[in-house]
Amino acid sequence: MSPVTDVVVTGLGATTPLGGDVPSTWQAALAGESGARPLPNDWAERYEIAVSFAAQLKVGPDEVLTRPEIKRMDPSAQYAIIASREAWADAGSPEVDPERLGAVVSSGIGGIWTTLDAWDTLREKGGRRVLPMTVPMLMPNSPAAYVELELGARAGAHALVSACASGAEAIGYAVEMIRSGRADVVVAGGTEAAIHPMPLAAFAASRTLSTRNDDPAAASRPYDTGRDGFVLGEGAGIVVLESAEHAAARGARVYARIAGVGLSADGYHLTSPEPSGRGQISAMRAALADAGVDAGDVRHVNAHATSTVVGDLIEARGVRDVLGAAADQVALSATKSMTGHLLGGAGALETIFTVLALHERTAPPTINVSDPDPELVLDLVRDTPRALPADGQLAAINNSFGFGGHNVALVVTTA
Template identity: 85%
Template sequence: MSHATDVVVTGLGATTPLGGDVPSTWAAALAGESGARTFDNDWAETYGLPVTFAATIKVAPQDVLPRPELKKMDPSAQYAVIAAREAWADAGSPEVDGDRLGAVVSSGIGGIWTMLDGWDTLREKGARRMLPMTVPMLMPNSPVAFVSLDLGARAGAHALVSACASGAEAIGYGVEMIRSGRADVVVAGGTEAPIHPMPIGAFAASRTLSQRNDDPTAASRPYDVDRDGFVVGEGAGVVVLESAAHAAARGARVYARIAGVGLSADGYHITSPEPSGDGQIRAMRSALADAGIAHRDIVHVNAHATSTVVGDLIEARSIRGVLGDDADHVALSATKSMTGHLLGGAGALETVFTILALHDRQAPPTINVAQPDPELVLDLVRDKPRTLPDGQIAAINNSFGFGGHNVALVVTSA
């Protein structure tokens, strides 16, 4: 499909378990580092948590943001603002009328630290001691609200919530804002700050978390025969999207193009993916059709691949189902092996990785795969980056979320 308005990426921002910005995060990913760490607290003893580690943020917001800002934002918004400011500066701080500037920053859970701290304050000290900013800090649209305030984005500020697909869906919505003529520039991405004992305990109760407490850095192992669940991560990823015409008019550096957006829903189960992968296949096919890209043009896939026993192989079969024999020349990466699973921030961070993979012609590695599952029918990039071909190339980034949400983005080289 040919679009009247091409959408390009001119800025990247992130704060993650691997680094406090995009360059450090990307360098760590290419080096195959893990962001998983044992908790430096007494949560396991106090609450009986069966999981004692997570992929925690590498650079604390307190080291980046001034105290007055920190006090009015939940960590989920802090991460988003840090990433958005980096992305905006990376794009050259474009001059754009605020009425033509949009923001779409999603979170799967929202301000859960604020909500649970507020409940503790109410129970222990009473209503008079609650913070006046509690509601603006806990609402799921708080991160995008702060980003839009920071940048003066008035074309629209949106927070699409689709669990672990939220960040990718936000980028897809940003693309549509530009295509439809609502905006010339959109700051889009996802954020999550879920590393609190309640979500950790809840995920553990659902039997979706790895319990490899004795070796956290090896716990996230997508496609390995010994995978036993995902590792919770935190942080944010943000991109600056622009119409190609707007970027060209100001001489902006272009990383890549978001060429296709594909969305679907399983309508099957609240947490389990549909076993045949039908919804995932429909999302990928829609994204390819939207981009007007042939299967043979896809050289790289950044997989959702959380390291769960069932989900990894459903996605792998779905990718093979969409690409057929052309899947044989696709370099598959599962970067959650390093970052952990950023939930609502995952799809956005992995879009940043997909963009950089094409820009730098380097597919990042998947770590911790000592024994690949014999049912994996794809070419997995293991331990070291792989050089991608020259010329015009394309990649898919997949994101799937509880509730049956499926998002596929097709990225093409600049």
């Protein structure tokens, strides 16, 4: 059944390992650049961590924010504010009744830097030296709160947490806020700032990270036979969503529609995906049904594809199951090959990539796939962008999955 209220995208904002804003990030993605680099520190040696690289921000927040802003915000909130300001300006800084304006900004891990810095201060200097702003800074809803406060949003401020699906689920929830009549405009997305020695060591200990220390730029290689894990990334992606009526009334430029939202849970394992992909398949089918989109309308998929040995193929088989023969016409992109895995920010950034792919009718490439897995059952866009059909309505699926068995699929359609 088609949604009663169309929800459109009118603003985009991001800060990523590829660029400090959406235009630079998108152009770097189309050029097939990698954001993975050796870490400029001695964490690997000092803490005996098996991984010495990550995909850090291309433009540091100290180049964008004021010193007081940096001091009162955890990096996760800093990234969200940078991206939300760009998205809001890109949308034309719309005039909207504060009671009809919402904010949904998620993080998979939250203020890990603030939490661990405060613990170090407590152990080394005592409780009197712990900053009074520590709790407001480390809260996982801190990024949503800062965005809500800056914009004066009073329709609701939310921070859904579903691990690496958090950013996509935030956008899905924002869609429902508009459809249900709670808001006319919602600023939504995800953020993560977890490139810290503790999470790096923990992910390395779980054997989910690539250990290609000698060639970081080639480490994230979804669907390649030599893939050995994901690359830890950081950043934020934010979109401005509006009801189609509100956007039309103010003459806003529309990038695309978020036409369908599908959610499910695996009910299987805390960290491993269910082998048959049943939960992922359920989310994709639900999103297509919600959008009123047939399999034959889908021409592009931005895959979750983190570059893990098992997970990549489970998702690919799931896409084939959902789309059937229509999967043959789909251009598959795995953009984590360039950005690394932004955890709670990944689904939001990849929604932006999906929106731009349809808006510009160009699918971004997947890099580092020198030996494609023979079990890959989809048409992967490798190394260079690929033109999507120039005419007619197009649909795309953006998948995001997270530890805990969280599955989110968003269907995006051309405006």
